[in-house]
Amino acid sequence: MDISALLEEIKASPYVESDIAVPHCGVVRFNSKLKAGDKLSGPRGQWKELLGTLLADIERERCLKNIYAREKGELVSINYELAGKFVEAGAEIMHVRHFMSRNEVLQTLLRHSLFLFNAPEKAKYYFVPNIDVKVKNTGAQSVSVHDGMELFIISRMKRETTLRYTGPDGVIYAVYFDAEHHVAPGQPLIGVCPPAQLGQIEDVFMRVQTEWPED
Amino acid sequence: MDDKKFHLLTERYNYMHDVLSGKNNENLRLLSSRLEELGRRLPLLSPAERSDALTTLEDLFNFVENKIEAELTPMDKVRIVRHPQRVCLRDILENVYDNYTEIGGMGEHSLDPAILIARAYITRHRGKHTVNQSVMVIGHEKGHGEEIRNGGSASPWGNAKALHYMKVAEIENIPIHAYVFTPGSYPVEDSPGAAQQIAKNLYEMSNIRVPVLAVISEGGSGGAEAIALADRRLMFSHGYYSVISPEGAAAIEGNVKNGGASSPALVEKCAEQLRLTAEENLRMGYVDGILQEPNLGVRCYHYDFMHHLRQEILRVTDEIVLEVRGIEPFRSMARRSRRKKTRVGLNMDTVHLRWELSSSAQERLVERRHKKFRKLSAKARVDPRNTWSLLKTRLSDFWWDFSSYIRYDLFRRRQQKISNFFGEIQSETTFFFKNQTAPVRRLFGRLLPRFGAKSSGEAEKQLTALSDWSETKSRRGNWAYISNKAMEDRAVVCPNAATHGCLDMWAPDLYGEFAGVCTHCGHHFPMEYQWYLYNIFDKGSIREFNAEIEAADPLGYEGFGVKLEKAKAATGLKSSCLTFEASINNIKLVVAMLVATFRGGSVGAAEGEKFILASERASKKRLPFLAYTHGTAGIRIQEGVNGVIQMPRCTIAVRRYIDAGGLYLVLYDTSSYAGPVASFLGCSPYQFAIRSSNVGFAGPGVIQETTGTVLAPNYHSVYKALARGHIQGIWDRREVSFNLHQAMLTMGGRNLYYK
Numbered sequence: 025m026d027i028s029a030l031l032e033e034i035k036a037s038p039y040v041e042s043d044i045a046v047p048h049c050g051v052v053r054f055n056s057k058l059k060a061g062d063k064l065s066g067p068r069g070q071w072k073e074l075l076g077t078l079l080a081d082i083e084r085e086r087c088l089k090n091i092y093a094r095e096k097g098e099l100v101s102i103n104y105e106l107a108g109k110f111v112e113a114g115a116e117i118m119h120v121r122h123f124m125s126r127n128e129v130l131q132t133l134l135r136h137s138l139f140l141f142n143a144p145e146k147a148k149y150y151f152v153p154n155i156d157v158k159v160k161n162t163g164a165q166s167v168s169v170h171d172g173m174e175l176f177i178i179s180r181m182k183r184e185t186t187l188r189y190t191g192p193d194g195v196i197y198a199v200y201f202d203a204e205h206h207v208a209p210g211q212p213l214i215g216v217c218p219p220a221q222l223g224q225i226e227d228v229f230m231r232v233q234t235e236w237p238e239d
Numbered sequence: 240m241d242d243k244k245f246h247l248l249t250e251r252y253n254y255m256h257d258v259l260s261g262k263n264n265e266n267l268r269l270l271s272s273r274l275e276e277l278g279r280r281l282p283l284l285s286p287a288e289r290s291d292a293l294t295t296l297e298d299l300f301n302f303v304e305n306k307i308e309a310e311l312t313p314m315d316k317v318r319i320v321r322h323p324q325r326v327c328l329r330d331i332l333e334n335v336y337d338n339y340t341e342i343g344g345m346g347e348h349s350l351d352p353a354i355l356i357a358r359a360y361i362t363r364h365r366g367k368h369t370v371n372q373s374v375m376v377i378g379h380e381k382g383h384g385e386e387i388r389n390g391g392s393a394s395p396w397g398n399a400k401a402l403h404y405m406k407v408a409e410i411e412n413i414p415i416h417a418y419v420f421t422p423g424s425y426p427v428e429d430s431p432g433a434a435q436q437i438a439k440n441l442y443e444m445s446n447i448r449v450p451v452l453a454v455i456s457e458g459g460s461g462g463a464e465a466i467a468l469a470d471r472r473l474m475f476s477h478g479y480y481s482v483i484s485p486e487g488a489a490a491i492e493g494n495v496k497n498g499g500a501s502s503p504a505l506v507e508k509c510a511e512q513l514r515l516t517a518e519e520n521l522r523m524g525y526v527d528g529i530l531q532e533p534n535l536g537v538r539c540y541h542y543d544f545m546h547h548l549r550q551e552i553l554r555v556t557d558e559i560v561l562e563v564r565g566i567e568p569f570r571s572m573a574r575r576s577r578r579k580k581t582r583v584g585l586n587m588d589t590v591h592l593r594w595e596l597s598s599s600a601q602e603r604l605v606e607r608r609h610k611k612f613r614k615l616s617a618k619a620r621v622d623p624r625n626t627w628s629l630l631k632t633r634l635s636d637f638w639w640d641f642s643s644y645i646r647y648d649l650f651r652r653r654q655q656k657i658s659n660f661f662g663e664i665q666s667e668t669t670f671f672f673k674n675q676t677a678p679v680r681r682l683f684g685r686l687l688p689r690f691g692a693k694s695s696g697e698a699e700k701q702l703t704a705l706s707d708w709s710e711t712k713s714r715r716g717n718w719a720y721i722s723n724k725a726m727e728d729r730a731v732v733c734p735n736a737a738t739h740g741c742l743d744m745w746a747p748d749l750y751g752e753f754a755g756v757c758t759h760c761g762h763h764f765p766m767e768y769q770w771y772l773y774n775i776f777d778k779g780s781i782r783e784f785n786a787e788i789e790a791a792d793p794l795g796y797e798g799f800g801v802k803l804e805k806a807k808a809a810t811g812l813k814s815s816c817l818t819f820e821a822s823i824n825n826i827k828l829v830v831a832m833l834v835a836t837f838r839g840g841s842v843g844a845a846e847g848e849k850f851i852l853a854s855e856r857a858s859k860k861r862l863p864f865l866a867y868t869h870g871t872a873g874i875r876i877q878e879g880v881n882g883v884i885q886m887p888r889c890t891i892a893v894r895r896y897i898d899a900g901g902l903y904l905v906l907y908d909t910s911s912y913a914g915p916v917a918s919f920l921g922c923s924p925y926q927f928a929i930r931s932s933n934v935g936f937a938g939p940g941v942i943q944e945t946t947g948t949v950l951a952p953n954y955h956s957v958y959k960a961l962a963r964g965h966i967q968g969i970w971d972r973r974e975v976s977f978n979l980h981q982a983m984l985t986m987g988g989r990n991l992y993y994k
Contacts (some may be wrong), residue, residue, distance in 0.1 A: 048743075070949045086729035087743060 044118040050084035064093040097122035126236040138215035143207040147180035164196040249988040303375040307804045314510035319536035320457040323384030334545035337362040353395025355380035375408035378418030393423040395436040414450040417466045424462035426937035434936035436922030437465040441890040444468040448601035450559040461917045468887045470559045474517040474526040477536040482883040553587035563603040581872035619844035619881035620795035639859040716752035720773030725750035733757040768869040775976045776821035789813040790845040796877040816846035818853040824980045829857035835870025836849035843875035846886030851892040861992040863902040873913025889919035902987025926966040928957035
């Protein structure tokens with residue numbers, strides 16, 4: 025995987041474009057204050073308790089339902105010909121563009137460049153002692169892993185068992201857990217990449233960190 | 240020396256400036272210019288001239304303070320109470336008591352630095368002997384504005400600690416002196432929970448078997464009540480005691496949201512209308528005496544006031560003890576003589592009275608406390624019953640007492656003894672005859688199989704068939720009352736649709752057959768209180784009582800009278816509390832229902848009185864007592880202390896009912912907050928909630944503003960309340976009738992008529 029090419033590709037089009045579709049049939053009315061090119065905000069607040077920008081509403085059986093923006097972005101176009109008309113479920117009423125955040129770009133790059141080894145169950149995870157010493161002394165990227173290698177200790181409710189790594193051979197690029205906190209099932213424990221790609225990935229990541237505009 | 244005097248005058252000026260908050264500019268400008276001028280001249284003057292100039296200025300300060308004192312508004316007094324220079328509990332401990340040891344506190348190393356507990360003693364003289372009289376001092380510590388003290392807002396665990404040491408005082412048989420210096424309780428729901436702990440404090444304090452004296456400087460609503468349920472309540476003359484802070488009341492009046500501020504004029508007006516001063520509270524009977532402070536309020540260097548306070552707390556503690564100790568005629572004589580002597584300037588340090596109480600005196604003390612609170616707020620409600628109907632009520636009360644005694648105490652106990660006796664004889668006889676006739680029955684059984692194997696189809700079905708929920712609990716959607724909302728032809732969206740994928744529901748289905756419950760996620764939409772009246776209780780069993788008692792506007796709060804009349808006209812109710820007798824599966828019970836549609840289900844003097852009367856009725860008739868909260872926003876702020884006093888009043892009524900052997904159940908619905916939850920609802924050992932309802936102490940906005948933390952949207956949900964241990968179960972609306980019946984069969988004390 026050519027990660028630099030991937031970054032260039034993202035840079036060429038740093039957007040995720042999507043259509044806003046109505047959830048069910050009904051009569052649509054657009055928010056009169058909005059026009060193409062307006063900025064949209066997604067849900068905000070610590071608990072995402074504040075709703076995003078009101079885009080439109082749809083009424084069915086005297087039940088009015090608001091449609092809000094789900095992501096921060098920009099309104100590209102509004103399908104005005106549907107205003108005040110009865111539409112079928114799934115009808116596209118707007119086209120929006122979401123500018124990818126730095127974190128989203130990094131996540132996309134990681135998804136394509138690293139192999140993520142996930143936690144099988146909710147527990148605390150540690151490296152086995154010899155790996156742990158190596159990670160602490162020389163850093164995680166000095167640790168090479170191979171399929172079937174005894175790598176982790178799962179600790180939960182006074183039960184400790186070892187966990188073997190399964191996946192492609194490589195070095196540990198990133199560690200996503202710490203000994204203090206539980207990891208939910210399906211969350212990544214480590215990200216592994218081939219040793220040859222290590223320098224290239226670091227370089228690309230650095231470029232994203234420094235060049236990509238803040239959210 | 241002169242420098243110190245000048246510094247003190249500067250402090251006095253700053254204090255006045257803070258208290259008046261920019262008002263009375265003329266007087267302050269005069270003082271400021273004189274002070275400035277003297278400051279410039281002072282180094283140039285000779286010592287004698289300097290002393291003269293300072294004395295002259297001091298006289299001017301005294302004159303101006305006198306003038307301002309006469310013009311103080313209630314809001315000025317609120318600012319006095321909150322000022323960092325005001326005396327705090329530690330000053331009182333240092334200056335009023337002869338010795339003390341603080342318990343469980345060392346600055347910030349305390350479970351709750353806002354609560355200070357100390358074992359102290361006061362030295363008195365008996366002839367040549369000196370006697371150290373121990374007391375438990377419990378109170379709020381503001382620490383002259385120390386940040387760790389949180390302004391004297393006690394956390395739930397602080398209140399729990401206070402209660403613990405009240406119980407210790409009870410064990411050690413020493414009086415409790417409670418000092419109230421709090422703007423309100425710290426509103427967090429973390430276990431044990433602000434509301435639940437205050438309720439627990441009130442419940443336990445109602446029966447504390449030692450004299451309790453409360454002294455109020457800043458009495459902020461529930462936080463004050465948590466330690467102030469006392470035999471005597473004294474108040475500082477410049478203190479305040481209120482249901483809500485003036486700023487809080489102004490925010491509600493002005494509909495200010497999201498941390499906005501109300502105008503100072505509105506805050507001032509609310510302070511005036513809340514009738515929160517010592518004089519007003521004495522006039523209404525919520526405090527028993529006023530401790531006169533120096534001009535513009537007591538500060539820590541007012542040692543004369545400390546002496547006065549010491550004399551007063553000794554006199555009042557003696558008085559509480561004298562009221563319940565000894566033989567009645569001698570008690571009265573002693574009290575009379577003590578009062579007379581105090582009037583002629585008796586030094587209380589030179590007389591000694593033991594404060595320990597015998598168990599009979601302790602019982603009298605508790606009874607007197609209950610009676611004292613029972614009498615309060617009688618003028619704050621409208622009771623149109625004439626003398627004849629009141630007499631009838633008294634007579635029927637007497638009849639219930641008498642008939643319950645005959646039926647349940649006298650007759651049933653004897654009857655039970657007799658039936659137990661005959662029951663035992665019967666079982667012995669059956670056992671004997673069964674043994675003797677067994678061979679004959681076996682023979683008959685072989686010859687005539689039907690004779691031996693007697694089986695009923697019903698018993699067989701019970702043993703072999705699976706139970707069918709629809710036949711027992713479900714009404715198959717056939718509800719006795721259908722909500723008006725079911726008449727609308729429209730679709731309704733479930734609030735959980737985004738997360739649970741619930742489909743829209745047709746209103747006639749949702750509010751009709753489904754009883755307002757989402758068929759997909761089980762979310763309970765709010766329903767009218769009538770739905771519960773008709774669908775929970777047996778048909779035609781509801782008999783309302785005390786419906787005549789009406790909510791009033793005792794403080795003449797501006798605009799409230801009109802609002803109250805509107806609420807009465809809109810709901811057809813006279814108060815937010817509906818009290819009635821009803822039955823569930825033929826088990827009779829008394830119900831007090833707080834109706835959310837009447838002024839948000841808020842509780843004032845009328846509601847409190849109706850609640851107390853209902854609990855007394857349940858006690859007399861040996862019936863279970865259900866408090867069903869259709870919704871309550873808290874204590875009605877427009878009634879001021881007339882409302883907040885219902886917290887101890889109703890809790891005492893509940894305590895008396897539970898102690899008499901009843902079953903007190905609480906069922907929360909929609910949203911229940913603040914005072915009622917922090918008193919007569921939260922003290923029940925059996926609290927349940929309808930699904931999708933919210934229970935808590937303060938609303939999310941208040942908590943966010945006070946604690947500075949953003950709350951999760953489900954912070955007050957009943958599932959959280961259950962996890963925190965505040966409630967004991969969550970019920971589906973459609974099963975409330977069944978669950979209540981089940982609760983009445985399995986819970987409750989000894990004095991229920993059906994047990």
